Amino acid sequence: MSIDVNSIFQIAGIGIVVAMIHTILKQMGKEDIAHWVTLVGFVFILYMVASFLNDLFQEIQRVFLFK
Amino acid sequence: MEIIQIVGVGFIATILIIILKDQSPQFAFLITIFTGILIFLYLIGKISTIITMLERLATEANVNMIYLETILKIIGIAYIAEFGAQIMKDAGQSSIASKIELTGKILIMVMAIPILNVIIETILQLLPIKG
Numbered sequence: 554m555s556i557d558v559n560s561i562f563q564i565a566g567i568g569i570v571v572a573m574i575h576t577i578l579k580q581m582g583k584e585d586i587a588h589w590v591t592l593v594g595f596v597f598i599l600y601m602v603a604s605f606l607n608d609l610f611q612e613i614q615r616v617f618l619f620k
Numbered sequence: 621m622e623i624i625q626i627v628g629v630g631f632i633a634t635i636l637i638i639i640l641k642d643q644s645p646q647f648a649f650l651i652t653i654f655t656g657i658l659i660f661l662y663l664i665g666k667i668s669t670i671i672t673m674l675e676r677l678a679t680e681a682n683v684n685m686i687y688l689e690t691i692l693k694i695i696g697i698a699y700i701a702e703f704g705a706q707i708m709k710d711a712g713q714s715s716i717a718s719k720i721e722l723t724g725k726i727l728i729m730v731m732a733i734p735i736l737n738v739i740i741e742t743i744l745q746l747l748p749i750k751g
Contacts, residue, residue, distance in 0.1 A: 557658065558629055564654055565636040568647030572640070591644065598650050605657045610700070612661060616668045617696030618689050 560605070564598050571595075626659060652710055660703055690735060694728050 571594035578587035633655040640648040671692060678688045701724030708717040 561633055564651050565640060568640045568644055572643035595646055602650050602654050609657050609661050612664050613696055613700060616664055617692045
């Protein structure tokens, strides 16, 4: 089973970009929009992580005979 | 050498987390969870080979499959509980982590009840109790 390292870089990249956008928007004085941007980025990555967690739990159920 | 791959993934994830931690701690935490999932997903492929071997041994030794199934379920519960508890400990919620560990232990105990019953009945049959 190959290790999917790209997703780690993807998460880190989205995190850095969102942090930059947050800082820029904060400097422009648009605090509310900055918070929304952070929230949307967080939810997107949370969705990715949750789908991977689902894969992991399905695999555990398959391997350890929980059926 | 797959261990080098795993250690490499761990290193990369750690460095990325250190970079991200100042700007946005929540993304850093999600990377932590994700790396954990990745390593566990890798591990479960290996565990699956071990378990197929154990199943073959058990069928050849004519062991009742219910016992093996219970043991496998117990290992699975331990695996999931450990994974969740470690993540919650990383996030600083060690009280929730300890409750999850307690739940795992109790669920394992509940799963082991049929085997314990069999053992107790066997011992009672061995003892020469007149009644």
